[in-house]
Amino acid sequence: MTKLALTPADTLGDIVDLERYPITDRTHPAYLELVTRSQSLLGQEGVAIFPGFVRDETVSAMADQTLALHPRMFHFREKHTVYFKPQDESVDSAHPLRRLMETEKDTVAYADIPAGHSIRQIYESDEVLSFIRDVLNLDTLYRHADPLAALNLQGFTAGQQLGWHFDRSDFSVTLSLQAASAGGDFEYVRMLRNADDDCFDVVRQFLDDPKTQQIEVLPQVAGTLTLFRGRYSLHRVTPVVGDRLRLNAVLAYVDQPNVEFSAYARQLFYGRTSVDPMA
Secondary structure (H helix, E strand, C coil): CCCCCCCCCCCHHHHHHHCCCCCCCCCCCHHHHHHHHHHHHHHHHHHHCCCCCHHHHHHHHHHHHHHHHHHECCCCCCCCCCCCCCCCCCCCCCCCCCCCCCEEEEHHHHHCCCCCCCCHHHHCCHHHHHHHHHHCCCCCEEEECCCCCCCCEECCCCEEEEEEEECCCCCCEEEEECCCCCECCCCEEECCCCCCCCCHHHHHHHHHHHHHHHCCCECCCCCCHHHHHHHHCCECCCCCCCCCCCEEEEECEEEECCCCCCHHHHHHHHCCCCCCCCC
């Protein structure tokens, strides 16, 4: 009987640059210094980026794996206020709760990401989970329990974008897989609201004239892991230009166990309520 040669599964070190980011040894001085520096950046600027977190050859393969899934992605298109609150017809037309932004993207849900896709190994890694928890300075952190929302792959084709918005969660974790040939920039305005005030007047002024605030841009470089606090910082992804898709992964972590989406949210974001593939 002929035995087939088996290709060994990639180790975490084959995927993540552990020399640059020694996340498998949480007692190593280089790890402790990395976490301390990242905590400071996240506190002061609301963002911490880790360029080259995924090795070049691996992220290139991940982009190819993701492009192969693009025909099966769910096409999401929605108009929304920057607060993701219902449009309020009782306020004047220039009020932020009256004005609608447009978001359009293509998404692969967690249940539809093949077992062989390297992004799963990153998301399902306990070492990566512990690293993110340490940078966020949290006692506990869990992977999202929703079989659709826990891990998503996103593709943005020409004209697609994320409209200006504040996140509903305290933080987001993303990995850039491929930049668009043009457009697709991640723009943000730091701390445009706070926990006690939605700051309607300041947000209105910005929507009327973006020059009233400093807009910062995060470079979209393949292999970069980004932690971003978007609950209070307004942000968007500008429309993609050209044939090259903007590709990224969204890794969902939460500070409570067993968190799942509602049936309404699943239908809205994935076009279905169950893990069964779309017809």
